[in-house]
Amino acid sequence: MPVNTAASAATQDETPLRVAVVVGSVREGRQGRGVAEWFLGAAAAHDGLDLDVIDLADVDLPLVMPGWGAAPSPGAAAALADVSPRLTAADAFVIVTPEYNHSFPAALKNFIDWHHAQWQAKPVGFVSYGGLAGGVRAVEQLRLVFAELHATTVRDAVSLHGPWSGLGEDGRPRDAAVCEGAAKGMLGQLTWWGRALRAARRVHPYQG
Template identity: 85%
Template sequence: MSAVSNQAPLRVAVVVGSVREGRQGRAVADWFLTTAAGDDGLALDVVDLADVDLPLVLPGWGGTPDPAAVAALEDVSPRLAAADAFVVVTPEYNHSFPASLKNFIDWHHAQWQAKPVGFVSYGGLGGGLRAVEQLRLVFAELHSVTVRDSVSLHGPWSGLGEDGSPRDAAVCAGAAKGMLGQLAWWGRALRAARADRPYTA
C-alpha cells in the first residue's frame, strides 16, 4: 500500500455492546460519535448489537444454529471485515462485560485479527474499567491490538446526564480524542502492514 493510499479515511466500526432495555449504551455511543465527528480521517460505522439478531449457538460447538439467525450476521460480518479498527462501547455488568458482546465477538474471528481496538466504557464508580480489562484479554486471544488509553464514563447515576452524555464533558472529550489518536496510529500502521503482508495467526 502506498503512502498516499494509506491516507484514506480509517474505517472504524463502533460496536455498541449492551442490548438491555433502558440501556445507556446507545446514548453513550451517540456522544462518542459526536465527539469523533470532527476528525475527517475517520469513517465511522455503528454496529448496534440491539439491531443484530445474534444466534446463541456457535458453529461447531455442539449444536446447529438457527439458519435465520445466522442470516442476520450476513450484513454485519462484512462490515467488521471491512473495518480497519474498532471502538467497543460497553457497560460493566457484575465486574465484567455483557454476554451479548461476548457472543458477538465469538461469532467472528478473522475479522478482528491484526486490527486495533479502543474502548468507551461506562458504569459505576469504576466507570466500566473492569469490563475493559477483561475485554483486553479476549481481544488478545483474537490477535487484536488494544490501545492503551480508554474512555471511562463514571456513573451512570452521577457521571452521566439523562441524555447519556458525560457531565464532565471537557475531560471526557479529551480522553476520547487521546484514545482516537492512538487508534488512528495503530489503525494506519496495521492497515499498511496487512496490505504488505497478509496476517496469518
C-alpha cells in the first residue's frame, strides 16, 4: 500500500508549531494590544504552540517601497532584519485586526506587502474586532490578499464585537466563554493546517 509521506511526517512531527501573531493596528488609543493579550491567554491552553508576537506599532516600515531589484532604505532594512526572519521561521500566522471603514488598517497592508515568500504555503488565522460586525469585513478582504500570496486561510475566525458593547476598556471580550470557544476552534484548524503544510514543504519545497 502506498505511504503518504507528508501525512506520515505530519503525524510523527511533535515539534511545537511556530505561530507569528501580528497585531495590525497602530492607531493611538487602540485596543489591538489588549485583544492580542487576551488571545495569547486563550492560546496558552492549546498545547504545541510557540507564539511570537509582532506588534506593528514597533515596526517602522516606510510606505514607499523600493523598485524591483533595488535595495530598501537603511531604515527599512533595519526593520526587515528584525521581522522578516521571524515570518520565515513561522509555521503559521494569526492576524489580529480591527475593522476601519469596512476594511483593515493601512499599516497592516503595508507590512504584508513588504513580504512575499514568507507567507507562502502557510496557514493564516484571524482575530478581528470592531463594531457590530466584529471586524468580519476586514477579515473577508484579508482572505483575498493572502490568497494572492499563496497562503491558506482557515475557515473559522474569532470575531469580537465592540468596542462599545462586546469589549471592555482593556480590549478583552466581555463574553469570554464564547470567545474562548471560538479561539479554540480556530486554533484547532490552524494547527492541523500548520502541521500538514510544514510536513509538505519539507518533502516538496513550495514553488510559488
